[in-house]
Amino acid sequence: MKKNLFNEDLKFEINICDEKKIIVKEDKLIMAGPCAIESYEQLLETAKFVKSKGANILRGGAYKPRTSPNSFQGLKEEGLEILKAVKKETGLPVITELMDARELDKLCEVSDIIQIGSRNMQNFTLLTEVGKQNKPVMLKRGISASISEWIGAAEYIAVGGNQKIIMCERGIRTYNDYTRNTLDLAAVPIIQKETGLPIIVDPSHATGVRYLVKPMSIASLAAGADGIMVEVHPDPVNALSDGMQSLHFDEFEDLMNSIK
Numbered sequence: 001m002k003k004n005l006f007n008e009d010l011k012f013e014i015n016i017c018d019e020k021k022i023i024v025k026e027d028k029l030i031m032a033g034p035c036a037i038e039s040y041e042q043l044l045e046t047a048k049f050v051k052s053k054g055a056n057i058l059r060g061g062a063y064k065p066r067t068s069p070n071s072f073q074g075l076k077e078e079g080l081e082i083l084k085a086v087k088k089e090t091g092l093p094v095i096t097e098l099m100d101a102r103e104l105d106k107l108c109e110v111s112d113i114i115q116i117g118s119r120n121m122q123n124f125t126l127l128t129e130v131g132k133q134n135k136p137v138m139l140k141r142g143i144s145a146s147i148s149e150w151i152g153a154a155e156y157i158a159v160g161g162n163q164k165i166i167m168c169e170r171g172i173r174t175y176n177d178y179t180r181n182t183l184d185l186a187a188v189p190i191i192q193k194e195t196g197l198p199i200i201v202d203p204s205h206a207t208g209v210r211y212l213v214k215p216m217s218i219a220s221l222a223a224g225a226d227g228i229m230v231e232v233h234p235d236p237v238n239a240l241s242d243g244m245q246s247l248h249f250d251e252f253e254d255l256m257n258s259i260k
């Protein structure tokens with residue numbers, strides 16, 4: 001018996017600029033792109049490539065939550081402009097992270113899905129604001145969040161009227177020292193059973209290690225995930241963030257071939 005706000009198998013559409021709509025729950029969501037938007041050329045090259053291999057949503061951070069204030073913080077508004085231009089050029093719908101409610105209007109003009117990152121999973125003010133929008137929200141699991149806390153965060157969005165929520169399992173912190181986080185795959189069927197919400201997996205942040213992204217993507221889809229979010233970069237070694245977990249183009253192609 002569910003003890004939360006969600007009682008149906010939630011299905012909704014994501015508008016694509018110039019192509020067919022994605023029906024969330026029917027189509028597999030393949031979100032791919034760089035961790036951070038670094039330049040128009042970098043994003044366009046990546047977008048064209050991932051689209052040609054079957055990605056249906058482009059990811060890219062304009063506002064970056066970083067552990068250190070000395071790390072690259074994202075191109076911010078300029079990043080949103082680049083995202084808008086690349087979306088127009090490629091026809092791919094886009095997802096980007098909202099870190100501050102003051103950026104909501106600007107971000108909503110461009111982004112087809114609002115990403116709430118793990119660090120803000122329990123930022124209740126932010127959750128309440130996105131709950132007032134008529135736009136899909138992807139809610140990443142907090143770094144140390146229990147499943148109950150994560151569902152509670154989703155309810156904060158839903159009580160405002162927005163039930164277009166995609167959950168994203170991105171690994172949680174444990175004592176394991178071989179991966180950046182520990183991928184909790186049981187969360188996939190649990191979220192589906194308890195909420196009926198779609199759930200995707202981010203194997204890039206869950207592992208932090210490039211060679212683990214493919215096996216964990218396959219495992220996520222085998223566990224029933226509604227999609228994956230994968231970081232891809234034209235030159236991961238020189239990426240301004242998360243290079244170690246970003247796939248080279250040929251690795252993304254190999255991954256897509258293996259999940260077809």
Ligand SMILES: O=C[C@H](O)[C@H](O)COP(=O)(O)O
Nearest residue numbers: 035064065066067068071242
């Ligand atoms: O995807 C992005 C995050 O901004 C990134 O993983 C943060 O990494 P950091 O905490 O090492 O800066």
Ligand SMILES: C=C(OP(=O)(O)O)C(=O)O
Nearest residue numbers: 061117118119140170205
């Ligand atoms: C910051 C990100 O991930 P997370 O919130 O899972 O750390 C991201 O996907 O850009």
